[in-house]
Amino acid sequence: MYKTDRKLLVEELENNGIVDPYVLKAIGEVKREKFIPEAIKHYAYKDVALPIGYGQTISQPYTVAFMTQLLNLKEKSKILEIGTGSGYQAALLFNMGMEVYSIERNISIFSDTLKLFDQLRIRVKCKCGDGTLGWKDQAPFDGIIVTAGSPVVPTELKNQLSINGKLVIPVGDKETQMLKVITKEDDGLFSEENYPQFKFVPLIGREGWKDA
Numbered sequence: 001m002y003k004t005d006r007k008l009l010v011e012e013l014e015n016n017g018i019v020d021p022y023v024l025k026a027i028g029e030v031k032r033e034k035f036i037p038e039a040i041k042h043y044a045y046k047d048v049a050l051p052i053g054y055g056q057t058i059s060q061p062y063t064v065a066f067m068t069q070l071l072n073l074k075e076k077s078k079i080l081e082i083g084t085g086s087g088y089q090a091a092l093l094f095n096m097g098m099e100v101y102s103i104e105r106n107i108s109i110f111s112d113t114l115k116l117f118d119q120l121r122i123r124v125k126c127k128c129g130d131g132t133l134g135w136k137d138q139a140p141f142d143g144i145i146v147t148a149g150s151p152v153v154p155t156e157l158k159n160q161l162s163i164n165g166k167l168v169i170p171v172g173d174k175e176t177q178m179l180k181v182i183t184k185e186d187d188g189l190f191s192e193e194n195y196p197q198f199k200f201v202p203l204i205g206r207e208g209w210k211d212a
Ligand code: SAM
Pocket: 056, 057, 058, 059, 082, 083, 084, 085, 086, 087, 088, 089, 090, 103, 104, 105, 106, 109, 129, 130, 131, 132, 147, 148, 200, 201, 202, 203, 204, 205, 206, 208
């Protein structure tokens, strides 16, 4: 079911500038409808963000594809995701053969998504907590992807990148954010690229927003 819709979504993303063949392949294979509440499953292949309950969303496929493309992944990279949410982004990374770690702060979302990963045999290492602090025991990471908007770049996340690792994070106010790609270069210094204009739910935590 939805095979044609998935194919059409891949074509739409290609037309909108997504070029990474591994990202497009994963979008064409991972069943987005599995990560969406039953009542709105028929919207699964529209290129829009959708509500997943608790005031949170599954991000728009274009945004997920664009952010994943920005990570510029090599085979079997070790990736940390902040904001597990529905689990769709983590499922794509797993499908692409990455070693995936993911942190979610909302305990209800965390336990629902853990069950779903179990059912779908998606092997992602998950933790419930404040992702603005990263996952120190498991660092360094080749990529860190933050799927909620932050007022600043959390220092801990930069610290937990490997050499040539990339942090992709939306930074701005609560209305709109710029996607920042921060790369830890060979000499240990950080370079930065910016892509406007995105809108995410807030990243809440010690190095994020203090409230929703
Ligand atoms: N990646 C998700 C997906 O594929 O569905 C989209 C996530 S949703 C846009 C953002 C998520 O970030 C929400 O589930 C929210 O609870 C979570 N979140 C917000 N602040 C967080 C924090 N400090 N640490 C971990 N998760 C956080």
